[in-house]
Amino acid sequence: MKTRIGILSIVLSLMTITSYAQKTDTLAKKLDSLSNKTDSAGGQKNVTNPAAYTQKTQLTPKTYFILLGSDVKQAFTKPFHMKARDWKYLGAAAVVTGGLLFADKPVQQFALRFRNDHPGLQNTSKYITNFGGLYELYTLSAFGAYGFIFKNEKMKNTTLLASQAYITGAAVQSVMKLLSGRTRPSSYDPNTIAQPTFKGPFSKVSTNYGGGKTTSSFPSGHTTVAFAAATVFAMEYKNRPWIPIFAYSAASLIGLSRITENKHWTTDVVVGAALGYLTGRQVVNNYHRYAELKAPKQQKSLSVNLQYNFGHIMPGLVYKF
Numbered sequence: 001m002k003t004r005i006g007i008l009s010i011v012l013s014l015m016t017i018t019s020y021a022q023k024t025d026t027l028a029k030k031l032d033s034l035s036n037k038t039d040s041a042g043g044q045k046n047v048t049n050p051a052a053y054t055q056k057t058q059l060t061p062k063t064y065f066i067l068l069g070s071d072v073k074q075a076f077t078k079p080f081h082m083k084a085r086d087w088k089y090l091g092a093a094a095v096v097t098g099g100l101l102f103a104d105k106p107v108q109q110f111a112l113r114f115r116n117d118h119p120g121l122q123n124t125s126k127y128i129t130n131f132g133g134l135y136e137l138y139t140l141s142a143f144g145a146y147g148f149i150f151k152n153e154k155m156k157n158t159t160l161l162a163s164q165a166y167i168t169g170a171a172v173q174s175v176m177k178l179l180s181g182r183t184r185p186s187s188y189d190p191n192t193i194a195q196p197t198f199k200g201p202f203s204k205v206s207t208n209y210g211g212g213k214t215t216s217s218f219p220s221g222h223t224t225v226a227f228a229a230a231t232v233f234a235m236e237y238k239n240r241p242w243i244p245i246f247a248y249s250a251a252s253l254i255g256l257s258r259i260t261e262n263k264h265w266t267t268d269v270v271v272g273a274a275l276g277y278l279t280g281r282q283v284v285n286n287y288h289r290y291a292e293l294k295a296p297k298q299q300k301s302l303s304v305n306l307q308y309n310f311g312h313i314m315p316g317l318v319y320k321f
Helices: 002-020 029-033 061-081 084-117 121-129 133-150 155-181 219-234 242-260 266-294
Strands: 301-309 312-320
Touching: 029 061, 029 266, 061 155, 061 266, 084 121, 084 242, 084 266, 084 312, 121 242, 133 155, 133 219, 155 219, 155 266, 219 242, 219 266
Parallel strands: none
Antiparallel strands: 301 312
């Protein structure tokens, strides 16, 4: 509960800072891509070439928190700016999730039996699940250290963006947990067929079977932040196919481990993965919107010059665009 309160406090602070920054033509104003107003960003292209990551587009402490505040604000205000296509996607996702609700119990029973029948899987599952949640910050720190030590601007930026996606995803899933109040599989006797229930907003904290308090199950926080960070790396390094494959595979294994560890239902993991994916995309797009604003604009020009070719002096035209 203390962790969730801390995250919510950070969210409220960031949204307050962003709201104060909403003055005419400020960076925070320009970054509000959900607004219908036309701004100076113009058409946006997510250029991921390493040469595009310059001093102009690097993330300073100031711009990092401006972007983070914008990420959090857009994540929470997106429902108020959804278009017809967005509602169609949401409706389709709701139908799929509703169908998967009937699979929660049988999948959980199968996962527990499979884990118990394979002792080696138990250790592997615990090892993998530890790389989700707070342990994922160690991995991001390692990538960030690599970027700083070897002066790899793209790696530094990507890691910072992944941390923004981690924080934004954690904030959104924390609020969803408070609203859903879903019981975890670990709240029931593993030898019985559990009946997952949604207790509703601000319900009392559940208890694990055998003792110990636990938080709401829906959605999976580990899966959300894993897919949020994975999506950032997948989008920023889309030119290297093995990186998206590795990133999404690692995130998927973390999600599966939450099921085999009896911590989450299948729908918790599926919704967490979707939430993380959308969060990662929004963070990356927001950064490239910032890069579009900060990158120097090359002016179109036409000039005439003289060229010496094959013993003759000839006029020439140079067009820059």
